[in-house]
Amino acid sequence: MDTTLFTSIVFFGSLLAGFLGALTGLGGGVVVVPLLTLALGVDIRYAVGASLVSVIATSSGAAAAYVREGFSNIRIGMFLEIATTLGALLGAYLATRLQTSIIGVVFGAMLLFSAYFSSREHKQAGGEQSPDHLAHWLKLEGSYPALEGQQEYHAQRVPLGFGMMFGAGTLSGLLGIGSGAMKVLAMDQAMKLPFKVSTTTSNFMIGVTAAASAGIYLSRGFIDPGLAMPVMLGVLAGSMMGAKVLVKAETRYIRIVFSLVIVALAIEMIVTSIKGRL
């Protein structure tokens, strides 16, 4: 297989990964890394480097659309980015230190979590909206356009949300993914923010989080231009196509199929890592 054929396969695989990632809301990174490592035999450090770059591209591209709709909250995003970027630094350092088999096992575990997250019915964490002094002092509140007009919201349990965001950042830096699922969980379940606000703000944060590990990746030689080129262009094009289809498509079945694929990838990833062949 020469470089032209290899690049074409990686491009079309990344296109598909970006497309499915956008449809299911999990992002392209969760499929790209297993594709590169398991199917094409790429070293996981090159794979996470290329994936991280594609994450920055899709997040920045998609965030541009979301901010205009008026759902994402820039203050909440910026405050939580302190946690995610610090976590991302830690994650990137771990990626340069840990054995590839350990990274592979953690990746597999993250895939299982993503499959669960993607297939579950979404329940809004409702309940009390008691005033939270810390959240109020930090101005972690806002309003968003709903069917009944502008709805106000106030963040709850700020330290818990902040801590989970640090974890999400660490996973992002270690695995070269956006960890959007965990970011959403921190906002809508822990901090009890509206789901739509959580997903759009999460998307907004992913690019900044990933940029915090990218410098370290670059200095350690994780970012190979020949590999990152087709991955970034493929995932970006695929996710733009996915976002267009998403508006019309019924995604329930796609989600179920995608979850099954992810579970299979997770098992393959963990087994391959334990056997020391990753």
Next chain:
Amino acid sequence: MITDRQVERSIAILLRGGVLLAASIVLFGGILYLTQRGSDLPHHHTFRGEPVDLMKPSLVIRGALSGRPDAIIQLGLLLLILTPVARVLFSVAAFAFERDHMYVIMTLLVLAVLLYSLMAA
């Protein structure tokens, strides 16, 4: 007086412009790369890191200017990485303009973490 909405719109334009420019440079470098190295064997099975002239931003720029395809791709990727950094920098200015001192400090903290990571490169 600028409003939050105007700030958000400007951020959206900044992000989209940065990604489009970066992707165009990567595509251009990629086509050059394949025309020159298309028949080589891929080497990604074993991790060897990258040569130093593809890791240091100043050397990447020099390589790209001299027309090296891999350096041109890397320059596009560097630009892509800088897009969120520019977004944070822009937010510092926007919060300062709104006289929201607490958020100026928080945004500067995020910026410091980003710059620390990029200094490593």
